[in-house]
Amino acid sequence: MMSTDVNSLLELLTDRVSHSALGLPGPTPDQITDIVRAGMRAPDHGLLRPWHFVVIEGDRREQLGTVLQNSLRLRGVTDESQLAKALKAPQRAPTIIAVMLQFKNHPKVERNEQIGSAAAAAYAMSLASNALGFGSMWRTGVYATDPSVVAALGGGVQDEVIGFLYLGTREGPSKKLPVLDPAEFMTHF
Numbered sequence: 001m002m003s004t005d006v007n008s009l010l011e012l013l014t015d016r017v018s019h020s021a022l023g024l025p026g027p028t029p030d031q032i033t034d035i036v037r038a039g040m041r042a043p044d045h046g047l048l049r050p051w052h053f054v055v056i057e058g059d060r061r062e063q064l065g066t067v068l069q070n071s072l073r074l075r076g077v078t079d080e081s082q083l084a085k086a087l088k089a090p091q092r093a094p095t096i097i098a099v100m101l102q103f104k105n106h107p108k109v110e111r112n113e114q115i116g117s118a119a120a121a122a123y124a125m126s127l128a129s130n131a132l133g134f135g136s137m138w139r140t141g142v143y144a145t146d147p148s149v150v151a152a153l154g155g156g157v158q159d160e161v162i163g164f165l166y167l168g169t170r171e172g173p174s175k176k177l178p179v180l181d182p183a184e185f186m187t188h189f
């Protein structure tokens with residue numbers, strides 16, 4: 001690999017920022033497949049493939065909004081502004097990929113390891129989206145573990161959403177990153 005490739009790969013990692021303002025266009029179907037392919041290379045103890053990816057685009061985002069709003073109602077939320085916010089939440093990006101933990105019972109690979117694999121998948125997918133030129137934002141909220149939301153997305157009783165990846169074209173500039181010193185976050189044993 002050329003050193004410039006190494007540098008741009010490192011930059012992808014070290015300069016990554018989330019973008020909350022995301023507009024059209026979102027990734028094409030082929031690009032979505034590439035993003036999912038990146039997720040599927042997440043480290044995965046036992047090769048259990050403990051994940052599933054649910055793509056929500058276009059009009060289906062309205063349906064997701066209804067699911068999120070219903071989730072709040074089931075929790076007893078009656079505040080109209082909160083309910084309206086939930087309904088509109090999926091409109092914040094043209095494409096959302098729900099990264100679902102599809103839990104597999106296994107004698108050695110515990111739930112936390114499978115969550116780790118799904119989280120790694122979500123992160124890889126964020127980076128793949130960025131590499132393709134799109135902005136991304138990982139969101140969860142109270143919805144991610146709500147059985148009504150998980151079921152609506154096709155998950156089972158042992159599953160949960162590890163992240164809703166909001167993807168689209170960046171609107172506005174990237175935020176400034178705080179400068180952190182690696183030495184403050186590491187020691188040598």
Ligand SMILES: Cc1cc2nc3c(=O)[nH]c(=O)nc-3n(C[C@H](O)[C@H](O)[C@H](O)COP(=O)(O)O)c2cc1C
Pocket residue numbers: 016017018019137138139140141162163
């Ligand atoms: C598991 C997980 C869940 C998150 N859920 C939310 C969320 O629901 N809402 C939100 O505003 N940010 C959420 N974030 C944080 C954002 O994705 C983002 O990382 C944060 O705003 C910091 O920005 P940065 O990624 O540019 O450093 C979540 C991050 C992770 C890892």
